[in-house]
Amino acid sequence: MISLSRMGAIIRKEVRQLRRDRLTFGMVFGLPIIQILLFGYAINTDVRNLHAAVADQANTSLSREFVADVEATQVVRFVDQAETPAELEAMLRRGDISIGVFIPPDFDRRVVDQTRSAVHVLVDGSDPTVLGVAAQLRNVPVQFGSGSQRQAVELIETRAYYNPERRTPVNIVPGLMGVILMMTMMLFTAVAIVREKERGNLELLINTPVSSAELMIGKVTPYVLIGLLQLGLILGVGRLLFDVPVRGSVLDLYIAGTAFIAAKLSLGLLISTAVRTQFQAMQMTVFILMPSILLSGFMFPFAGMPQVAQFIGEVLPTTHFIRLTRGIMLRDASLFELTPDFLYLVGFTVVAMTIAALRFTKRLD
Amino acid sequence: MNGDYAIEAQGLSKHFGNLKAVDSLDLKVPRGQIYGFLGPNGSGKSTTIRMLCGLLTPTEGSATVLGTHIPGRARDLRPRIGYMTQKFSLFGDMTVLENLQFISEIYSYPRTDRKARIEELLVRYDLTEQRRQMAGTMSGGQKQRLALACAVLHKPNLLLLDEPTSAVDPQSRRDFWANLFRLAEGGTTIMVSTHYMDEAERCHRLAILDRGVKVADGTPQHLQATTGMHVIEVLAEDPYAAQSAIHDLAEVASVTQLGVRLRVLISERFDQPLEIVESALTRAGVRAESIISSATLEDVFVAVTMGPEERAA
Numbered sequence: 093m094i095s096l097s098r099m100g101a102i103i104r105k106e107v108r109q110l111r112r113d114r115l116t117f118g119m120v121f122g123l124p125i126i127q128i129l130l131f132g133y134a135i136n137t138d139v140r141n142l143h144a145a146v147a148d149q150a151n152t153s154l155s156r157e158f159v160a161d162v163e164a165t166q167v168v169r170f171v172d173q174a175e176t177p178a179e180l181e182a183m184l185r186r187g188d189i190s191i192g193v194f195i196p197p198d199f200d201r202r203v204v205d206q207t208r209s210a211v212h213v214l215v216d217g218s219d220p221t222v223l224g225v226a227a228q229l230r231n232v233p234v235q236f237g238s239g240s241q242r243q244a245v246e247l248i249e250t251r252a253y254y255n256p257e258r259r260t261p262v263n264i265v266p267g268l269m270g271v272i273l274m275m276t277m278m279l280f281t282a283v284a285i286v287r288e289k290e291r292g293n294l295e296l297l298i299n300t301p302v303s304s305a306e307l308m309i310g311k312v313t314p315y316v317l318i319g320l321l322q323l324g325l326i327l328g329v330g331r332l333l334f335d336v337p338v339r340g341s342v343l344d345l346y347i348a349g350t351a352f353i354a355a356k357l358s359l360g361l362l363i364s365t366a367v368r369t370q371f372q373a374m375q376m377t378v379f380i381l382m383p384s385i386l387l388s389g390f391m392f393p394f395a396g397m398p399q400v401a402q403f404i405g406e407v408l409p410t411t412h413f414i415r416l417t418r419g420i421m422l423r424d425a426s427l428f429e430l431t432p433d434f435l436y437l438v439g440f441t442v443v444a445m446t447i448a449a450l451r452f453t454k455r456l457d
Numbered sequence: 458m459n460g461d462y463a464i465e466a467q468g469l470s471k472h473f474g475n476l477k478a479v480d481s482l483d484l485k486v487p488r489g490q491i492y493g494f495l496g497p498n499g500s501g502k503s504t505t506i507r508m509l510c511g512l513l514t515p516t517e518g519s520a521t522v523l524g525t526h527i528p529g530r531a532r533d534l535r536p537r538i539g540y541m542t543q544k545f546s547l548f549g550d551m552t553v554l555e556n557l558q559f560i561s562e563i564y565s566y567p568r569t570d571r572k573a574r575i576e577e578l579l580v581r582y583d584l585t586e587q588r589r590q591m592a593g594t595m596s597g598g599q600k601q602r603l604a605l606a607c608a609v610l611h612k613p614n615l616l617l618l619d620e621p622t623s624a625v626d627p628q629s630r631r632d633f634w635a636n637l638f639r640l641a642e643g644g645t646t647i648m649v650s651t652h653y654m655d656e657a658e659r660c661h662r663l664a665i666l667d668r669g670v671k672v673a674d675g676t677p678q679h680l681q682a683t684t685g686m687h688v689i690e691v692l693a694e695d696p697y698a699a700q701s702a703i704h705d706l707a708e709v710a711s712v713t714q715l716g717v718r719l720r721v722l723i724s725e726r727f728d729q730p731l732e733i734v735e736s737a738l739t740r741a742g743v744r745a746e747s748i749i750s751s752a753t754l755e756d757v758f759v760a761v762t763m764g765p766e767e768r769a770a
Contacts, residue, residue, distance in 0.1 A: 101562035
């Protein structure tokens with residue numbers, strides 16, 4: 093039997109201490125805002141203005157027009173000129189440019205000769221993103237004069253749903269919601285309990301009639317509210333600065349958010365039962381943080397990842413939450429259409445919470 | 458309830474790996490008394506107290522605390538015992554008043570009486586001026602009074618204190634003990650661990666622990682009367698020379714220097730202790746005055762914690 097008044101006492105104490113801990117209190121609101129600004133403005137998968145150099149050995153009006161067309165795509169920006177392919181290679185090696193364009197002396201003839209390529213593009217392929225962007229250059233047409241007709245037959249037509257302007261923040265912000273909540277929720281709970289262990293408060297608490305369930309729920313509840321506040325904050329800032337839409341139901345989003353917060357808090361509790369110092373708690377949190385950022389589909393499309401990475405990703409609650417937020421916010425999906433991900437979060441919470449509670453009672457031995 | 462004892466333990470043991478922190482401890486703590494636990498650091502005092510309040514599960518043995526059997530039903534016991542940890546364990550970032558309020562809520566102290574009880578404790582433990590002060594910024598003595606106030610707030614029948622005076626000045630220690638006696642007069646049984654001899658002397662009864670084993674048990678007077686040792690006090694101008702003259706004698710169990718005085722323990726098996734000491738001093742040419750003395754608690758402690766080969770000396 094859980095005593096509500098004892099649980100209330102723990103909650104009030106927790107809130108009181110949190111209010112006095114200026115740094116943590118600032119983190120609650122400062123962290124999401126800083127992260128969203130950082131990620132929203134810095135992460136951009138729509139790459140532009142890659143540094144390039146050209147070696148135009150043909151130097152005809154046709155080749156010069158081609159170079160101008162390439163620059164007009166805004167994919168590359170020519171920062172230098174070279175005489176030979178070897179010079180281009182040297183520039184690549186030094187890291188001065190990512191893309192080198194070599195136009196051979198017989199460019200005009202090659203353009204009409206279908207069997208030989210007219211232009212060579214040298215790419216720093218160590219970054220696959222650059223390689224992918226360079227592939228776009230293939231589509232730059234070569235036109236003879238202004239009147240001549242372009243022969244273009246498009247077999248496939250692409251229609252971009254949900255984010256037709258291809259703005260990265262639209263995809264990043266819903267994912268960021270998962271990453272930010274994960275960081276704060278997991279770290280706050282793990283540290284909150286370990287801190288009491290370090291300061292000796294826990295030995296006192298264990299000796300009072302308070303039960304481990306009352307203690308755990310009492311400690312976690314204020315953070316659920318904080319998590320929901322953060323959720324609103326991220327939504328608001330995303331809307332205001334990056335025009336990120338919420339096409340589905342906000343209620344669904346909050347329900348999914350609550351499930352995710354609960355999952356992360358239980359994980360935080362579980363961490364707190366396994367470590368002895370706040371520093372260890374931080375390390376454990378980072379240990380879970382990294383795969384959650386990299387393997388959850390936040391950074392890279394999930395289906396494109398290797399099998400093993402996908403398997404690990406499936407275990408992480410963040411993966412499921414990001415699917416939920418992207419579904420609800422961008423694709424107007426309802427929670428019913430996304431049931432498996434939601435159920436995973438609930439199941440994760442129950443399992444993690446149970447293990448944490450079982451481990452907690454055995455603490456001092 | 459089993460009659461006159463607040464705590465009865467049989468064969469209580471706690472092992473951490475190969476270390477026997479507490480080894481087959483038998484205890485009988487009478488109700489309404491102050492029972493001391495004397496022993497050096499690492500002798501198993503804290504471990505025993507933690508087992509008695511259910512924080513640690515005994516490896517072997519069992520105990521009855523206030524009629525409740527442990528291990529097993531330690532939870533039922535919580536509302537009736539008060540526990541003061543060795544390290545200050547209240548919340549440093551909350552005020553004195555907030556700490557007391559929190560404790561009163563956690564123990565479900567009757568809501569209507571809470572305020573009055575907290576006021577009473579603030580006055581009793583001289584904390585009225587500090588009521589709005591953060592607990593973490595108080596002095597050692599004030600922290601200790603707050604810890605005691607919190608431990609007794611719910612009026613427990615049994616109070617377990619784990620080295621409560623290790624971080625406070627002598628005046629605070631005296632006041633603290635005055636408070637303990639007042640609580641004992643009110644019927645509270647108090648078990649207190651310490652490594653101060655003067656504190657041990659104030660206890661109604663005490664047990665001496667050494668490396669997890671109880672080596673003596675009784676009233677301080679009884680322990681002093683039954684050391685099994687003669688005590689000779691030697692007053693010498695050069696105590697160091699006197700010590701080297703006596704120390705290696707086969708009959709001498711131990712020599713402790715206290716300023717210019719030496720306290721020499723000799724087993725009661727030897728009939729004429731004074732002559733043994735005096736002749737050794739004369740042989741060494743040390744000028745000194747020797748008298749037979751009665752055992753202090755410190756002598757008892759030295760006698761019972763020495764190894765068997767020293768004792769046989």
